[in-house]
Amino acid sequence: MTEVKRSFNTMAVGDTQAQTFDSLGDTLDKSLLRALRRMGFEYMTPVQQKVLAELPSLSSDCLVQAKTGTGKTAAFLLPAIQNLLQGNQPPKGQVGILVLCPTRELALQIAKECDQITACLPSKLECHTAFGGTARASNLQKFFKGTPTVLVATPGRLDDILSEEAVREKFANLRTVVLDEADRMLDQGFAPAIHKILKRIPPKSDGWQGMCFSATIPAKVDDVAKCVLFPGYTSLSTIDPNEAPTVDKVPQYSITVPHVRHTFGALFALIQNEYKQNPNDFKVIVFGTTANGVGLLHDLFEELLPEFKIFELHSRMSQSTRTRTTEEFKNTSSGILFASDVVGRGMDFPNVGLVIQAGLPSSVEQYIHRVGRTARAGKDGRAVTILFENEAFFVSVHKQLPIQPYPVDIISGLKESQAVVENGFKSVREEAKAKAYQAFLGYNKTYLKKLRLDAKDLVKISNEYAATMGCLEPPLIDKKVVGKMGLKGVPGLRIGSRKAE
Ligand code: CDP
Ligand code: MG
Numbered sequence: 194m195t196e197v198k199r200s201f202n203t204m205a206v207g208d209t210q211a212q213t214f215d216s217l218g219d220t221l222d223k224s225l226l227r228a229l230r231r232m233g234f235e236y237m238t239p240v241q242q243k244v245l246a247e248l249p250s251l252s253s254d255c256l257v258q259a260k261t262g263t264g265k266t267a268a269f270l271l272p273a274i275q276n277l278l279q280g281n282q283p284p285k286g287q288v289g290i291l292v293l294c295p296t297r298e299l300a301l302q303i304a305k306e307c308d309q310i311t312a313c314l315p316s317k318l319e320c321h322t323a324f325g326g327t328a329r330a331s332n333l334q335k336f337f338k339g340t341p342t343v344l345v346a347t348p349g350r351l352d353d354i355l356s357e358e359a360v361r362e363k364f365a366n367l368r369t370v371v372l373d374e375a376d377r378m379l380d381q382g383f384a385p386a387i388h389k390i391l392k393r394i395p396p397k398s399d400g401w402q403g404m405c406f407s408a409t410i411p412a413k414v415d416d417v418a419k420c421v422l423f424p425g426y427t428s429l430s431t432i433d434p435n436e437a438p439t440v441d442k443v444p445q446y447s448i449t450v451p452h453v454r455h456t457f458g459a460l461f462a463l464i465q466n467e468y469k470q471n472p473n474d475f476k477v478i479v480f481g482t483t484a485n486g487v488g489l490l491h492d493l494f495e496e497l498l499p500e501f502k503i504f505e506l507h508s509r510m511s512q513s514t515r516t517r518t519t520e521e522f523k524n525t526s527s528g529i530l531f532a533s534d535v536v537g538r539g540m541d542f543p544n545v546g547l548v549i550q551a552g553l554p555s556s557v558e559q560y561i562h563r564v565g566r567t568a569r570a571g572k573d574g575r576a577v578t579i580l581f582e583n584e585a586f587f588v589s590v591h592k593q594l595p596i597q598p599y600p601v602d603i604i605s606g607l608k609e610s611q612a613v614v615e616n617g618f619k620s621v622r623e624e625a626k627a628k629a630y631q632a633f634l635g636y637n638k639t640y641l642k643k644l645r646l647d648a649k650d651l652v653k654i655s656n657e658y659a660a661t662m663g664c665l666e667p668p669l670i671d672k673k674v675v676g677k678m679g680l681k682g683v684p685g686l687r688i689g690s691r692k693a694e
Contacts, residue, residue, distance in 0.1 A: 211236045220245060221271065222278050224313040229267075232309050238264035239431040244272060247429055251276040252368070252402045254426035256375070256418055260440050261408045261565020262541070263431070265373070266306050269404050273369040274311060274318070276402070277342065283366035286340040291364070291394070294373040295383065297324040297347055297512060298519045299539040303373065304345045318342045325350045326512030333360070348378070348386035355393040364394045367401045370421055374538050375405035376558065379417040391420055408565060409438060409558040437595050438561050440568045445576045446599040447588050450607065453581040453654055454661035458610035460490070460551050460579055461497060462603045464529070467547055467575070475501075476545050477529045480563050482552040483636045484509045484533045489621065489629035489662075490551065491531040496617040502528035506536050538562040541569060550578040553640060557591050583644040611661075618663040627668035627691055630659045634670070638678050652685040 213236055214221070214229045237245065240259035248255060251272045259265055273290045283289040292307075294300050300322050307320040321341035323332060333354060336344075341363070344351075354360045372378040378387055395401065403421030405414075410430075432438065439445065450459045460479065468475050479494075481487035484507035491505035504522050506515060515535070522530050523542050530542070537559060545567045554560040560578070567574025577599060580587060588596050603610075618626075634655045637644060641651060656667045669689040675681055 211239070212242060213237070217245060221275055222314075224315065225271065225275065225278075225310060228310050228313040231312065234267065238268070240265055240429075241268045241271070243429050243431055244268045248272060248427055251279065252281070254403045254422040256405045256410065256422060256426060256428045258407060258410045258430040258432055260432060260438070261562060262440065262569025264570070265406045265408075266303055266541075267310065269371045269373065269406050270303075270307055270310055273371065273402070273404065274307075274343075277318075277368060278314075281368055283342070283368065286363070287366040288341055288344045288363050289366065289368045290343040290371070291351075291367060291369070292343070292345040292371040292373060293348060293351070293378055293387070293390070294345065295347065295377045295538060296535055296540075297326055298506075298515065298536060299373070300324050300345045300347055301516065301519070302539070302541060304343075307343055307345070320345065322346065323350045323354060326515075329353070333357075336360070336363075348383050348390060352386045352389045352393075355390060361393055367395055367399075369402040369404060370394070371404045371406065372418075372421060373406050375407045375418060376409050376411060376414045377407070377538060379414055379420075384417065388420070397421065397423065409561055411558070437593055439564050439576075439594065440574070443564055443568045443574045443576050445564065445578075445594065445596045447578045447580060447585075447596050448599045448603050449585045449588075450579065450581050450604065452657070453583075454658055455607055455611065456551055456579050456581060457493070457614040457661065458607045459603050460549065461494075461614055462606055462610040463549065463577060463579065463599075464494075464498065466601055466603070467577075471546060474544060474546070475527050475529075476525065476542075477547045477549065478536070478542070478545055478563075478566050479529060479531050479549045479551060480537065480554075481531060481533060482555070483629075483632035484535075485625075485628035485632035486552070486636070487531050487533045489625050492621045492625050493614070493617050494529065494531065496620045497613065498529070504528055504530040505532070506530060507533035508535050534559060534563075536566070540566060542566060543569070544572060545569075546572075546574055548574065548576045550576075553580065553584040553587060553644075554578070557594070560587075560591070560594065583646060586643065586645075615661065615663060618661070621662070623664070623668075624691075626659065626662040626664055629662070630655060630664070630668045631670055631674065633658055634680065635678050638680065648680055648683045649685070652680065652683050656685055 214226055241264050277289050292303055304320045304322045311318040319339050319341050320343040321336055323346040405418050448459055450456060481490050487507045495503045504518055506518050548564055548567045550563055564576040637651055659667045667687050669687050669691045671690055672688050675686060675688055
């Protein structure tokens with residue numbers, strides 16, 4: 194914690210130097226200040242300082258942008274909770290603060306921080322969670338039995354439980370709605386559920402406060418954010434528009450390999466090289482493009498790197514395993530996590546020193562958020578992206594990102610690292626390979642234009658990818674799946690049921 198204090202201590206907010214939370218005796222309740230001290234939060238981060246100083250009132254609508262890992266969670270929880278404590282507390286058992294976020298892991302993380310912030314209050318302020326992958330009935334029972342004042346939820350499950358009248362009644366005295374990762378919450382994936390939720394809670398005209406927070410706020414979000422913000426809302430940012438949107442301290446590199454199959458060898462060589470340079474507390478996240486692709490990387494690198502603690506996190510795992518692994522990786526001082534975008538945003542794994550992205554990030558925002566899993570709370574970090582020739586446009590198109598070529602030559606040793614990888618694949622299950630192959634086809638199919646490939650090329654490189662995994666023939670793909678992917682009639686696919694094989 195001393196390190197966190199020191200790094201935020203020296204951080205300037207515009208022209209002003211960082212201030213201590215204790216200097217906010219007039220703004221924040223003494224019990225909150227005591228809790229913050231206990232958490233080791235002595236100095237405010239720039240975004241916390243800005244929100245607490247510049248919001249016209251604790252209950253003002255706001256759209257706030259600040260870089261990854263700079264304490265946005267406390268920046269929305271503190272004003273919202275303080276507002277309740279100042280005489281705006283809803284009747285007991287009614288939800289006063291609703292926080293919406295994109296993933297289950299993030300919901301748990303926010304709820305934990307809320308519990309820590311409210312730990313010293315004279316009477317307990319309950320924070321509940323609602324997200325999919327957990328038993329709906331027992332979750333609801335807990336919600337009704339307890340006295341939830343704060344609810345942190347993912348949109349799908351919240352929308353689902355709001356269909357019950359008794360749940361809707363709990364929201365009758367809502368004071369604040371927070372959209373964390375606001376741009377994600379309002380994009381096409383989540384917007385329908387968010388709009389349904391907004392129809393089921395009291396209307397905005399009842400006076401609840403809307404807060405939208407993210408590290409990335411594209412111009413178009415402004416329009417959509419209006420469904421939770423009234424005109425005249427306060428817009429705050431700690432990011433200079435001329436600055437790169439990623440954390441300044443993170444050197445960012447890319448490695449371009451000639452062929453997609455070399456991604457494996459390059460990743461193996463890169464991990465070894467980075468470990469050689471920073472062997473102490475080597476804590477790394479490797480992002481892959483799809484859940485099954487990540488599963489495959491995990492299985493392969495477990496074979497290749499037996500001396501490391503290897504973790505995996507993606508949507509094809511049970512929620513209980515996801516929650517357990519999240520906790521384990523938060524608490525470990527070293528290890529390699531193979532992850533999909535389920536932990537691409539918002540997650541605070543302390544002391545990750547390196548983020549690797551293997552394959553094309555789905556968007557520039559996704560790139561920024563993944564890089565943001567390192568160099569959090571003022572710490573250092575590095576980021577490397579491995580792309581193959583057709584994916585390399587990502588670097589040239591996004592010139593605002595300070596990405597440099599990786600300074601160490603990985604390419605000339607590729608032949609040897611590929612040989613090690615191909616040997617490692619002998620111990621990986623065929624089923625894992627087949628699933629990764631199918632996911633690879635499906636993911637890249639959506640990027641054909643950008644990759645400057647046609648469907649036939651895609652099948653060709655996918656089959657080579659399968660050959661690198663040691664598949665003697667391309668894995669079978671179900672006819673229905675081929676149709677869904679829009680690859681019907683493309684030569685090179687083996688159509689059939691894997692179960693029958
Ligand atoms: O949401 P965002 O990515 O901006 O960051 P966060 O997850 O809220 O916080 C990043 C880290 O900063 C967490 O580990 C916090 O415990 C820590 N921190 C903070 O939020 N505020 C301080 N004043 C000091 C540390
Ligand atoms: Mg956050």
